[in-house]
Amino acid sequence: xxxxxxxxxxxxxxxxxxxxxxxxxxxxxxxxxxxxxxxxxxxxxxxxxxxxxxxxxxxxxxxxxxxxxxxxxxxxxxxxxxxxxxxxxxxxxxxxxxxxxxxxxxxxxxxxxxxxxxxxxxxxxxxxxxxxxxxxxxxxxxxxxxxxxxxxxxxxxxxxxxxxxxxxxxxxxxxxxxxxxxxxxxxxxxxxxxxxxxxxxxxxxxxxxxxxxxxxxxxxxxxxxxxxxxxxxxxxxxxxxxxxx
Amino acid sequence: xxxxxxxxxxxxxxxxxxxxxxxxxxxxxxxxxxxxxxxxxxxxxxxxxxxxxxxxxxxxxxxxxxxxxxxxxxxxxxxxxxxxxxxxxxxxxxxxxxxxxxxxxxxxxxxxxxxxxxxxxxxxxxxxxxxxxxxxxxxxxxx
Numbered sequence: 001x002x003x004x005x006x007x008x009x010x011x012x013x014x015x016x017x018x019x020x021x022x023x024x025x026x027x028x029x030x031x032x033x034x035x036x037x038x039x040x041x042x043x044x045x046x047x048x049x050x051x052x053x054x055x056x057x058x059x060x061x062x063x064x065x066x067x068x069x070x071x072x073x074x075x076x077x078x079x080x081x082x083x084x085x086x087x088x089x090x091x092x093x094x095x096x097x098x099x100x101x102x103x104x105x106x107x108x109x110x111x112x113x114x115x116x117x118x119x120x121x122x123x124x125x126x127x128x129x130x131x132x133x134x135x136x137x138x139x140x141x142x143x144x145x146x147x148x149x150x151x152x153x154x155x156x157x158x159x160x161x162x163x164x165x166x167x168x169x170x171x172x173x174x175x176x177x178x179x180x181x182x183x184x185x186x187x188x189x190x191x192x193x194x195x196x197x198x199x200x201x202x203x204x205x206x207x208x209x210x211x212x213x214x215x216x217x218x219x220x221x222x223x224x225x226x227x228x229x230x231x232x233x234x235x236x237x238x239x240x241x242x243x244x245x
Numbered sequence: 246x247x248x249x250x251x252x253x254x255x256x257x258x259x260x261x262x263x264x265x266x267x268x269x270x271x272x273x274x275x276x277x278x279x280x281x282x283x284x285x286x287x288x289x290x291x292x293x294x295x296x297x298x299x300x301x302x303x304x305x306x307x308x309x310x311x312x313x314x315x316x317x318x319x320x321x322x323x324x325x326x327x328x329x330x331x332x333x334x335x336x337x338x339x340x341x342x343x344x345x346x347x348x349x350x351x352x353x354x355x356x357x358x359x360x361x362x363x364x365x366x367x368x369x370x371x372x373x374x375x376x377x378x379x380x381x382x383x384x385x386x387x388x
Contacts, residue, residue: 044367064371067363078364085368176357 006106006113011089012039013082014105017075018096019046022055028098029059035102042082043096046075072161073187074180080170092164100162104203108164111199118196119169121155121188122162122203132207136220143224144185147231153192155200158185162203169196179230182223186230193234259327260318272311279304299347303340 014037018025025043032041043056047069056063064078076093083091090112094100104122111117124133133141137159144158165173172194178187192198246254283300286292310317314329321332 062371062375064367066367070360070363074360074364078367081364082368082371176361180360 006110008037008039008106008109009089009113010038011087012037012109013079013086013088013091014039014041014102015044015076015079015083015091015093016041016056016061016096017044017046017072017079017093018048018052018056019069019072019075020048020050020052021096022048022050022052024098025052025055025096026059028094028096028102029056029061031098032102033059035105037102037105039092040088042079044075044079046070046072071180071182073178073183076183077173077178077180080173080178084167084170084174088167088170090164090166091170093161095161099206101204101206104162105164107201107203108162111201112164112166116197117199118166119188119191119198120164121157121160121198121200122164122205123155123157123160123200124203124205125156126200127202140220140224144227147228148185148189151189151192151231153189153198155185155188155198157200158188160203160205162205168194172196177234179226182227184227186227186234189231190234256327260321260329264314269311269314272307276304276306276308276311279307299344 014032016025016028016032021028029041029043041061043052043061043063045053045056045063045065047066053063053065064082066075066078070078079093080091082088090109092105092108094102094105100122108120108122111120141157141159145155148155148158169191172191173183173187177190188198279300283292283297283304287294287297310333317329317332320336321327321329324332324335326332326335
C-alpha cells in the first residue's frame with residue numbers, strides 16, 4: 001500500500017494500547033482505516049472495565065486482552081512481544097485517545113525503510129506546531145531533553161507515544177527492564193545505549209480527546225524521581241555489561 | 246573525678262545490673278512462641294517453608310541471648326549503648342529494615358513475573374481467538 005510515496009511492508013504492525021477507551025476508540029480506528037495503511041492493527045486492551053475490546057474487534061482490529069491492568073508500558077510491551085512472536089518487521093505505536101494522526105505513519109516508517117534509523121519518534125516540537133503543553137510539563141520535557149543530551153541522545157519530544165521501530169528495538173523493549181507504567185526517555189536511552197539509531201520526525205498532534213490521567217499532583221514528582229532512577233539503573237546495567245564483555 | 250569518668254562509671258553501673266529472672270522468662274517465652282507460630286503457619290500452608298529460616302534464626306537468636314545475657318552486654322559495650330534494652334531495640338530496628346528490603350526485592354521480582362505471565366496469557370488468548378477456537382469451559386481463565 002502506498003501512502004505519500006512510502007510503501008509500508010505488509011509485515012508492519014500498528015499497536016494501540018487502550019484502557020477504558022471505548023468512547024474514543026471508534027474514531028481512532030476509523031481514522032486508521034481511512035488512512036489505508038494496509039497493516040495489521042492490534043489493540044491491546046489493558047484490563048478495561050468498559051467495552052474497549054468489543055469496540056476494537058467490531059472495527060476489525062486484532063484484540064489482545066490483559067487479564068488485569070498492567071499500565072501503559074505493560075500494554076505496549078505486550079504488543080512488542082506479539083510483534084516478536086510473529087513476523088512483524090516494523091511496529092508503529094499510537095495512542096487510543098485520538099491525539100495521533102494515522103496519516104503520518106508513513107512519514108514515521110520512512111527512515112526505517114531507508115535503513116537510516118531503528119527507532120523513529122514523532123515529535124510535536126520539530127517544525128511548525130500548534131501543540132500546547134502546560135508549563136510544568138514543558139519544564140519537565142526540557143529537563144529530560146537536556147539529560148538525554150548528556151548521554152549523546154538529542155530528542156525534542158522524549159515523551160511522545162507516537163513511534164515506529166524495527167525488530168532490533170522490539171528485542172530490547174521486550175526485556176524485563178521495560179517499565180510497566182511510564183516508558184519515556186529512560187527506554188529511549190536504553191535503545192540508544194544498545195547502539196540503536198534513534199531519530200525524530202515532525203508530526204502534528206492534538207491535545208487528545210480527554211485530559212491525561214497519567215500525570216498530575218504527586219504523580220509528577222514520582223514520575224521525575226522514577227525516571228531519574230530508571231535512567232541511572234539503565235546506565236549502570238549497560239556499564240556492567242560492557243565491563244563483562 | 247571528671248564528668249567523663251562519672252559518666253563511664255554510671256554506664257558500668259547500668260551494664261552490671263543483675264539479671265532479672267522475668268526478663269529471661271519473657272525472652273524464652275517469646276522465642277518459643279515465635280517458633281510455634283511459624284510452625285503453625287507452615288502446617289496451615291499459610292507460610293511456605295522457604296520463608297521460615299529467617300524467623301527461626303530470630304527465634305533461636307532471642308533464645309540464645311536469653312540464656313547468656315553476657316553476650317548482649319558485650320554487644321552493648323561494642324555498640325556504645327548504655328543499656329541492653331537499647332541494644333535489643335536497635336537490633337530489632339535493623340532486622341525490620343533488612344526484612345522490609347528483602348521483601349521489597351522479592352515483591353519486585355514477583356511483580357515482573359506476574360506481568361510476564363499476564364502478557365503471555367493475553368498473547369495466548371489472542372492466538373486462540375485467531376485460530377477461531379470457541380472458548381471451552383476449563384480451558385483457562387476467562388480473560
